[in-house]
Structures are given as structure tokens and as C-alpha cells.
Amino acid sequence: MNYRAPLLLTVTVMPGVRKPMRTFPRKMVRTLLLLVFSAGTVAAQTLPKAMTGANLANGRALHQEKNCAACHVQQFGGDGTRIYTRADRKVKSAEKLIAQVAACNTRLRAELFPEDERDIAAYLNQDYYKFK
């Protein structure tokens, strides 16, 4: 007898509890999807003007392929990314970032097209510089 009372209570309370529980996650999922979607749109819009239409994946691949980091590692140590993140880095704008990639490209004699330089700059901007 002593054990039945709480059991009965749970059974009668549960249906009332379940209903809102079942509809809540669906709303949550919709809100989350909306958030993710709008975040993606905002990210695409905040690509700096000078980098409009840049192919970030191509930029990342070229940065790897042309071994840009090798030279930076020699000069600044680490994995070569510190040159992009150090407090006294040289590049202060999206335009200057493209210009610097072009300058290093010339030094490297990597023979990148201007579109490639822009793609690399956009990739570096996304991961390190974050200019708007």
C-alpha cells in the first residue's frame, strides 16, 4: 500500500507533463535551424568588399599547396600561423591583406593569378584577420 501511492501519482501526472515536452523540442529545432541559417547568411555577407566572390576552399588549398607557411615558420617559428595572429602584425585592412599576399606571391614566385591571391587573402581573413 505504501508504495502504490507515489506510483499512482506519477502515472496521473505524466500525461500532463508529456504534452508540452513533446512540442517544445520541435520548436527548439526550428529556432536552432533558423539561427544556423541566418548565421550562415551573415557570415557570407561579412566577406569584405575587396574579397567579394572569393573561393575560400581554393584559398585554403593554395595556401597549403604553395607552402606559404614554410617561409613564415623560418622567420617567426611555430606552425607559421603566428605571423597572421601576432599583436604587431603588419596587415591592417582587407585591401592590404590582398596586397601582402600578392607581395609574398611575387617573392615566392608562385605565379598565382590575382583571383588566387584574393582567394588566399579571403581564407586568411576568415581564419585569422576577420576584417569586415
Ligand code: HEC
Ligand atoms: C620568401 C619567404 C616568404 C614566402 C614564400 C611567403 N611569405 Fe608571406 N611573409 C614573409 C615575410 C618575411 C613577411 C613579413 C612581412 C615582410 O617583412 O614583408 C610575410 C608576411 C606575410 C603576411 C602578413 C603578415 C602580417 O604581419 O599581417 C601575409 C598575409 C603573408 N605573408 C602571406 C603569404 C602567403 C599567402 C604566401 C604564399 C603564397 C606567403 N606569404 C609566402 C615571407 C614569405
